[in-house]
Amino acid sequence: MTVGNEKSVTYKPPEIVIERGGWGNKLDFLFSCISLSVGLGNVWRFPYLCYKNGGGVFLVTYTIAMIFCGIPMFYQEVAIGQYLGSGGMTFIGQLCPILKGVGYATMTIVFLLDIYYCIIIAWTLYYLICTFATIPYLPWADCDNWWNTKDCSAGESDIFNVTRNHSVLSNINRTTTPVEEFFDRKVLGITDGIENIGGMQWQLFTCLVIGWIMIYSVIRKGLHQSGKIIWFTAMFPYVVLIILLVRAVTLNGAYVGLLYYVTPRWEELLTPEPWMEGATQIFFAYSIGCGALPALGSYNKFHHNCYKDAVITCVVNTLTSLLAGAVTFCILGHLAVSQNTDVGSVVKSGPGLVFLTYPEVVLKLPGSAFWAIVFFVMLIILGIDSEFCLVESFITGVVDNWSESLRPHRDTFTAIICVLMFLLGIPMVTHMLVIQQARNCTKIN
Numbered sequence: 001m002t003v004g005n006e007k008s009v010t011y012k013p014p015e016i017v018i019e020r021g022g023w024g025n026k027l028d029f030l031f032s033c034i035s036l037s038v039g040l041g042n043v044w045r046f047p048y049l050c051y052k053n054g055g056g057v058f059l060v061t062y063t064i065a066m067i068f069c070g071i072p073m074f075y076q077e078v079a080i081g082q083y084l085g086s087g088g089m090t091f092i093g094q095l096c097p098i099l100k101g102v103g104y105a106t107m108t109i110v111f112l113l114d115i116y117y118c119i120i121i122a123w124t125l126y127y128l129i130c131t132f133a134t135i136p137y138l139p140w141a142d143c144d145n146w147w148n149t150k151d152c153s154a155g156e157s158d159i160f161n162v163t164r165n166h167s168v169l170s171n172i173n174r175t176t177t178p179v180e181e182f183f184d185r186k187v188l189g190i191t192d193g194i195e196n197i198g199g200m201q202w203q204l205f206t207c208l209v210i211g212w213i214m215i216y217s218v219i220r221k222g223l224h225q226s227g228k229i230i231w232f233t234a235m236f237p238y239v240v241l242i243i244l245l246v247r248a249v250t251l252n253g254a255y256v257g258l259l260y261y262v263t264p265r266w267e268e269l270l271t272p273e274p275w276m277e278g279a280t281q282i283f284f285a286y287s288i289g290c291g292a293l294p295a296l297g298s299y300n301k302f303h304h305n306c307y308k309d310a311v312i313t314c315v316v317n318t319l320t321s322l323l324a325g326a327v328t329f330c331i332l333g334h335l336a337v338s339q340n341t342d343v344g345s346v347v348k349s350g351p352g353l354v355f356l357t358y359p360e361v362v363l364k365l366p367g368s369a370f371w372a373i374v375f376f377v378m379l380i381i382l383g384i385d386s387e388f389c390l391v392e393s394f395i396t397g398v399v400d401n402w403s404e405s406l407r408p409h410r411d412t413f414t415a416i417i418c419v420l421m422f423l424l425g426i427p428m429v430t431h432m433l434v435i436q437q438a439r440n441c442t443k444i445n
Contacts, residue, residue: 022299029304031234032296033078033313035385037286038237038320040120043382044353046281046321047261047328051344053277054268055261059322061269061278066318070282074293075310081294082306088291089397091298103397106291110394113290115421117390118215119428121383122207123355126187128376129207135369140182140359147185151176179360187355189431198431205429208422211384216418218388219395220411233385240378241323247371248330257333260343261325285317292393298400328353331361338364354379391418 023029050058084091089107093100130139139145143152153175184190189201218229248254268274287293297306329343335357336343362371395414399406406413 022301026304028230029296029300029306030309030312031230032389033293033309034234034316035230036292036296036389037313037317038234038382039285039386040354040379040382041281041284042317042321043324043328043379045284047325047332048353049277049281050261050325051329053274054265056264057266057268058274058278059262060264061274062281062321063318065275065278065282066314069279070286070288071311071314073288074286074314075307077288077293078297078300078306078310081297082300082302082304084294085298085302087295087298087397087400088393089401091294103291103401106289107394107397110290110292110390110397111421114387114391114394115425116428117383117387118208118211118421119425121211121380121387122204122429123187124376124379124383125207125210126203127355127359128373128380129203131369131372131376138359138363138368138372139186140179141363141368143178143181145178145182145186148178148181149176149185152178152181154178177360179356179363182359183355200426201429201431205426208425208429211387212418212422214384215388215391216415218384219392220414230385233381236381237378238320238323240374240381241320241327243374244327244371244378245323245330247365248327248334251330251334251365253334253337254330255333256337257329257331257343258326260333261329285321286314287390290390290393291397292389295393295396296389298396331358334364335361391421 023032052058053061080091080095081087084094086094088110089103090100092103092106133139142154154177187204189198249258283289300306332343336345339345358375359372362368362375365371395410395417398417399410399413
């Protein structure tokens with residue numbers, strides 16, 4: 001409609017813009033970074049690498065890698081995410097469109113990581129439930145259970161003499177400990193090959209369901225809206241680690257383990273392994289390159305001082321590794337003295353340290369059930385807080401890439417992704433041998 005020379009104006013309603021959201025408190029971001037970077041690898045991977053690569057020498061190479069590689073790259077990823085306000089799938093394409101496929105590859109890796117990480121949480125939950133169910137005893141204390149074989153031996157001397165004398169293994173029947181048989185036969189129920197699935201491990205299936213319910217309950221509205229849950233999951237493991245350290249240093253042989261932990265073998269500095277392992281552990285520990293750090297940083301305000309948070313997180317992560325290493329080697333020193341062997345003979349890496357060595361040690365402590373509960377609760381918290389940060393990084397990356405379609409339905413999309421990851425994890429809670437291969441090869445952050 002026009003009046004004289006005036007032109008008609010058509011009213012156009014404004015488009016509805018759905019807010020992306022942000023951290024409600026500056027400390028929320030800091031604690032979320034700590035939750036992400038401090039994980040199971042601090043407990044089971046760092047101590048072994050320290051032993052393997054020259055003791056105190058590895059601490060030198062690890063610190064150098066932290067200063068010149070870890071902190072700068074950690075800060076870079078957080079800062080880019082904060083500057084662009086986008087997750088791991090899209091920010092690379094925004095910086096260099098021709099490399100957008102790198103973002104898709106990153107999300108694929110994170111998706112697969114999320115699936116099997118929760119399996120480790122399910123194992124830990126099952127150990128905790130079994131401990132509660134048999135208080136004041138522990139189910140891996142003896143060989144009088146239905147899952148034990150005739151090769152099971154609760155005595156220490158025969159087993160560790162065999163493991164130390166590899167030259168005579170062919171002439172001696174291999175014996176196993178109750179701890180090994182509980183893990184292999186009761187928890188995992190391993191079959192004789194990958195072609196034989198052997199049915200479902202319903203107890204692990206239930207624990208897997210519980211694990212995914214806990215993860216979804218934290219991230220269903222977005223990690224940035226989880227509030228004080230992040231604070232608790234970030235700080236509680238330190239309470240447990242300090243309790244374990246106080247107990248560990250009072251064990252007979254703790255000094256032997258600590259000495260083994262910090263004594264440098266300087267000749268190792270001239271070999272490439274400590275340098276490569278130190279840098280590799282930095283990437284594992286700081287979750288560099290998996291798209292999680294840009295996702296967390298993207299919820300910051302534009303002018304937030306993320307440099308300070310990056311430095312604090314990296315230093316806290318390293319101190320946590322040192323603390324966990326001290327606890328571990330105090331325990332290993334006690335184990336070595338009680339078995340009349342050296343510390344190197346009882347050192348294990350990965351799940352073997354968590355599900356074999358630690359459960360064996362708690363058997364020797366007064367109130368063993370209490371210490372088992374404390375330890376496995378700590379592991380569950382460490383696993384859960386890293387897992388929900390990784391799942392959140394995947395969801396944020398995908399939602400940012402298709403924001404118009406997915407952001408209005410983020411809650412539903414989050415539920416669908418959690419259910420999908422749960423379903424894809426079900427084959428890993430069957431009896432087939434592939435889970436043993438995963439147990440031996442897993443390197444968790």
